[in-house]
Amino acid sequence: MSGAKKKKTSPAWLRAMGRNEPPDTFDVDGRTYTRVKTFKHDFFAATGLYESDSGRAVLKIGRQASLLGVPMRWTGRFLFRRESRLLRKTQHLDGVPKLTGVWQDTGLVHDFIEGRPLMKNDALPDDFFPRLEKLIAEMHALNIAYVDLEKRENVLVGDDGGPWLFDFQIAWDRSGWFVSRWILRILQKSDRYHLLKHWRRLRPDQLDEARLRECESPPFWIAGHRLIFRPITRLRRHILVWLGARTTAKGRSPG
Secondary structure, eight states, X not given: OOOOOOOOOOOGGGSTTTTOOSOSEEEXXXXXXXXXXXXXXXXXXXXXXXXXXXXXXXEEXXXXXXXXXXXXXXXXXXXXXHHHHHHHHTTTSTTSOOEEEEETTTEEEEEOOOEEEOOTTOOOOTTHHHHHHHHXXXXXXXXXXXXXXXXXXXXXEETTXXXXXXXXXXXXXXXXXXXXXXXXXXXXXXXXXXXXXXXXXXXXXXXXXXXXXXXXXXXXXHHHHHHHHHHHHHHHHHHHHHHTSOSOSSSSOOO
C-alpha cells in the first residue's frame, strides 16, 4: 500500500519555540495581526509573515525554549536587544524596513517588504548595486558591519526595484562588548568584498578596473574562514537532514 510521504519536522530542541509555533495573532499599537505563514523556525529564531487591515508585517521571535532542561530564553533576549538596537540605528536609511513594535521580551516586529530574494541570474535595474553600495557605506559610517552579506538571499530586491537589508541577527556595531575598532573594520571590509562579489556576478558591466581588482581574490580572513568552516557547514547540513531539520544537504535551508 502506498501513501504520501510524511513530512519530517525538526526535533523540538532544534526550534526556538520548542513544540510551539509563532502566535496565530498579536497586537501592536491597537492593530491585530494574523499569521499568514511561517518563514523559518530554527534554533535561534522563528520568523512569520502576518497581516492586518493596515498591511503586512514580520514577527521575528528569538529563542524561548530550553535546551535539554537548560534555560535558553536569555539568548533570545540578548539577540532581540541587539537586533532591535541595530534596526533603530538604521531606521533613517533607505533600504531598511521600519521597526514597528515588540512582542513579549524576545520578539521584534518590522514592516514586510514586498519583493524577492536576490537570485543567481537576476535581471536588475541599473541603479540596484549603486544603491546597495550607498546603503552599505551609510551603515559603515554608523560604525555598523552587516556581516551576513555573503548570503545572496539576505539581499531583497524590492518591488520598487531597490535593495533592502532586513536580517540584522549577526550584524555588529561598536556597541558590541568585544568588537574593537579593528575587528569592526575587518567585518566592514568583508561587507565590501561580498557586495562586489555579487555585483561582479550579476552586473560586471558596471564595474571599473579598480572595483574588479578588489574582488579578484578574497581577503585572507575570508579565505581562511572558507577553508575551515565550509567542511563543518557541510557536515552540519547532513546532521540536520538526519535529524529532520532540513530536507536536503545541498544549498541553503529552504526554511
